[in-house]
Amino acid sequence: MIGLTHYLVLSAILFSLGIVGVIRRKNLLMLFFATEIMLNAANVAFAAISSYYHDLSGQMFAFFIVAIAASEVAVGLGLLILLYKKYGTLDLDNFTMLKG
Amino acid sequence: MESLVYIALFSPLVGSLFAALYGMSPKRLVTGVVTSLLLFVSFVASVMLLQHVVNVGPVRVELMDWIVAGDMRIPFGFAVDQVTAVMMTVVTLVSTVVHVYSNGYMEHDKGFNRFFSYLSAFVFSMLVLVMSDNFLGLFIGWEGVGVCSWLLIGFWYHKEDVGRDVNPSISPSWAANEAFIMNRIADLGMLVGIFLIYWNIGSLQYEEVFRAVPNLDHGLLVLIGIMLFIGAMGKSAQFPLHTWLADAMEGPTPVSALIHAATMVTAGVYLVIRANPLYSQIPEVSYFIAVLGTFVAIFAASMALVNRDLKRIIAYSTLSQLGYMFAAAGLGAYWVALFHLAAHAFFKALLFLGAGNVMHAMDDELDIFKMGGLKKQMRWTFLYMGLASLALAGIWPFAGFFSKDTILEAAFNEHSYGIWFVLWLTAGLTAFYSFRQVFLTFLSDERYKQYGFHPHEVQKYVLWAMAPLAVLAVVFGWWKESFMEFVTQLLPAYEMSEHTHHMVWILIVVTMAIALGGIAVAYVLYAKRLKRSEKIEQSLPYRVLSNQYYIPILYEKVFSKPYAELSDIAWKEIDLQVVDATVDGIAHVVEESGDGARKMQTGNLSDYLKWMAAGAILLAVLAVFAALKH
Numbered sequence: 001m002i003g004l005t006h007y008l009v010l011s012a013i014l015f016s017l018g019i020v021g022v023i024r025r026k027n028l029l030m031l032f033f034a035t036e037i038m039l040n041a042a043n044v045a046f047a048a049i050s051s052y053y054h055d056l057s058g059q060m061f062a063f064f065i066v067a068i069a070a071s072e073v074a075v076g077l078g079l080l081i082l083l084y085k086k087y088g089t090l091d092l093d094n095f096t097m098l099k100g
Numbered sequence: 101m102e103s104l105v106y107i108a109l110f111s112p113l114v115g116s117l118f119a120a121l122y123g124m125s126p127k128r129l130v131t132g133v134v135t136s137l138l139l140f141v142s143f144v145a146s147v148m149l150l151q152h153v154v155n156v157g158p159v160r161v162e163l164m165d166w167i168v169a170g171d172m173r174i175p176f177g178f179a180v181d182q183v184t185a186v187m188m189t190v191v192t193l194v195s196t197v198v199h200v201y202s203n204g205y206m207e208h209d210k211g212f213n214r215f216f217s218y219l220s221a222f223v224f225s226m227l228v229l230v231m232s233d234n235f236l237g238l239f240i241g242w243e244g245v246g247v248c249s250w251l252l253i254g255f256w257y258h259k260e261d262v263g264r265d266v267n268p269s270i271s272p273s274w275a276a277n278e279a280f281i282m283n284r285i286a287d288l289g290m291l292v293g294i295f296l297i298y299w300n301i302g303s304l305q306y307e308e309v310f311r312a313v314p315n316l317d318h319g320l321l322v323l324i325g326i327m328l329f330i331g332a333m334g335k336s337a338q339f340p341l342h343t344w345l346a347d348a349m350e351g352p353t354p355v356s357a358l359i360h361a362a363t364m365v366t367a368g369v370y371l372v373i374r375a376n377p378l379y380s381q382i383p384e385v386s387y388f389i390a391v392l393g394t395f396v397a398i399f400a401a402s403m404a405l406v407n408r409d410l411k412r413i414i415a416y417s418t419l420s421q422l423g424y425m426f427a428a429a430g431l432g433a434y435w436v437a438l439f440h441l442a443a444h445a446f447f448k449a450l451l452f453l454g455a456g457n458v459m460h461a462m463d464d465e466l467d468i469f470k471m472g473g474l475k476k477q478m479r480w481t482f483l484y485m486g487l488a489s490l491a492l493a494g495i496w497p498f499a500g501f502f503s504k505d506t507i508l509e510a511a512f513n514e515h516s517y518g519i520w521f522v523l524w525l526t527a528g529l530t531a532f533y534s535f536r537q538v539f540l541t542f543l544s545d546e547r548y549k550q551y552g553f554h555p556h557e558v559q560k561y562v563l564w565a566m567a568p569l570a571v572l573a574v575v576f577g578w579w580k581e582s583f584m585e586f587v588t589q590l591l592p593a594y595e596m597s598e599h600t601h602h603m604v605w606i607l608i609v610v611t612m613a614i615a616l617g618g619i620a621v622a623y624v625l626y627a628k629r630l631k632r633s634e635k636i637e638q639s640l641p642y643r644v645l646s647n648q649y650y651i652p653i654l655y656e657k658v659f660s661k662p663y664a665e666l667s668d669i670a671w672k673e674i675d676l677q678v679v680d681a682t683v684d685g686i687a688h689v690v691e692e693s694g695d696g697a698r699k700m701q702t703g704n705l706s707d708y709l710k711w712m713a714a715g716a717i718l719l720a721v722l723a724v725f726a727a728l729k730h
Contacts, residue, residue, distance in 0.1 A: 023710050092705050099703025
């Protein structure tokens with residue numbers, strides 16, 4: 001029987017993968033993927049907990065996250081294309097204009 | 101009547117604010133004219149109020165609630181009763197004269213507009229002081245006149261400090277600070293007195309306080325009386341807080357006439373007169389006041405005997421006359437003190453303004469040894485100063501005769517023969533030094549010629565402006581009976597005993613004799629020519645007197661120097677080593693840690709994300725721990 005714990009563990013694993021991706025990856029596109037994984041990890045947790053408590057709010061929230069993630073990707077990808085056109089690369093190590 | 105109170109009180113304030121608008125700009129005649137006119141308006145309103153008080157009775161107004169906190173309610177109220185009406189009339193009259201006079205005196209001064217702004221602000225503060233119906237309003241006025249006095253003594257603040265041997269008052273700013281600090285010391289005493297009153301009575305309104313006074317503990321009353329009197333000692337420059345008054349002569353002469361002779365310095369006497377229900381409950385403190393006043397009278401007169409500075413001589417005589425007033429108030433003859441206060445205001449202001457004319461003519465020279473024979477050039481000033489000196493010396497029928505003689509009678513009546521004798525002796529000294537000054541300035545040989553001075557009389561309108569004071573210096577004493585009837589409606593009547601009544605003619609003759617004697621001695625010594633004797637000037641008593649009993653030097657050695665050293669230690673050891681070091685240390689830690697943390701800002705997004713993740717994990721862990729604890 002697959003219970004709440006299993007879902008939460010899956011969510012945690014996905015989230016950790018996302019974090020590692022965000023930290024380790026240098027390509028900005030990969031960073032985007034990693035954040036999407038993290039968002040979806042949260043979604044899994046929301047859906048699981050919502051079902052566990054028989055409360056639909058969690059699932060509604062998951063939908064919101066999906067919608068926001070979609071719009072964020074739309075804006076983010078547009079920016080990435082502009083960035084690529086300007087500098088010819090998406091490698092993070094090339095973008096250090098904020099060095100203090 | 102209410103509007104008259106406001107007109108009298110606020111027109112000087114309006115004048116002051118108006119002149120302040122031009123404070124920084126070059127001289128404009130309009131400031132002097134407008135402030136003088138507004139002062140005249142205030143004077144007229146005061147006279148009308150006086151008439152109203154005579155015919156109808158006291159006026160009370162409440163402008164607004166001032167402080168309301170818990171049980172404490174202090175209204176911004178004014179009461180014009182008999183004493184206040186007299187004070188208001190005296191203050192506004194002398195102020196008006198001095199304002200008009202200053203138009204001439206300050207003619208060529210750069211700070212003309214500023215001067216009138218300060219002068220009118222002073223009159224406003226003085227009116228608040230005398231008109232307030234509670235101790236707190238009195239205190240506000242008290243501090244206000246202190247500030248204006250400071251501003252005006254230090255009016256020529258740009259003058260450099262010089263040694264005490266060149267100028268005993270060092271510099272205007274030094275003198276101003278001395279006056280202010282001495283008054284602060286005394287004001288602390290007064291403030292404590294006011295606190296005590298509020299703590300024990302629960303009100304600061306004169307009426308309520310004086311109604312409650314008879315039911316209070318005697319020791320407490322003594323304490324309150326002493327504390328209030330300490331405040332009065334500072335403002336009226338009584339020993340040992342007297343040194344500032346002579347140094348205050350650094351201010352422009354109209355200021356000396358108005359503030360340091362006629363009005364502000366009498367505020368202490370006014371306080372004692374106002375608080376008479378309190379002081380009549382504590383005869384021992386009152387007696388102390390009388391003794392101190394008597395001491396100051398002869399103490400100050402003795403310093404005036406040898407001084408060569410025109411204004412300082414008059415300053416010492418002011419000090420001495422304040423001593424007379426305190427003596428009268430201390431003996432319970434409050435109305436006599438008030439009478440002498442008013443008479444003194446007129447003739448002393450006249451004397452000072454006359455001295456101002458002489459200074460004007462002599463290019464600000466003050467040494468009477470360098471003058472002499474000025475009566476040819478300055479007939480009117482000679483007349484005025486002569487009249488004022490006759491009044492000061494207490495010669496019949498001038499104002500000073502009636503007031504001073506009544507003080508002596510009161511001392512005799514109280515069987516305080518010691519006080520009587522000292523005051524009697526002082527009357528002789530007063531006559532001597534006043535006329536020493538007059539003779540050395542206006543008669544005797546024309547010494548100014550060898551110093552290259554070209555004296556000339558002042559403008560006509562200035563002389564006319566002084567005329568009211570001259571008239572009052574002559575006739576004011578004739579109103580003694582009606583004055584007494586008027587003010588004793590409020591103040592306790594003071595009856596001379598049968599015995600004194602029999603003696604009164606003898607007393608008058610004896611007093612007149614010593615006064616005339618003093619004038620005669622001055623005439624013999626100085627009227628023909630100035631004879632200086634090296635031997636006398638080097639003798640010990642002469643040097644002690646001309647150095648003001650070495651008190652300023654003593655104060656410097658005992659108070660100023662150690663205090664400066666203490667401040668130096670506090671600065672270098674405590675402030676720099678402890679306070680500043682702590683503050684600097686905090687700043688240092690912040691700077692160092694910031695410099696270290698700066699290295700986090702690599703500009704690489706990956707590094708930032710690492711820090712973010714680390715922070716998020718840290719927060720999550722903390723949240724878990726916090727959740728586990730509950």
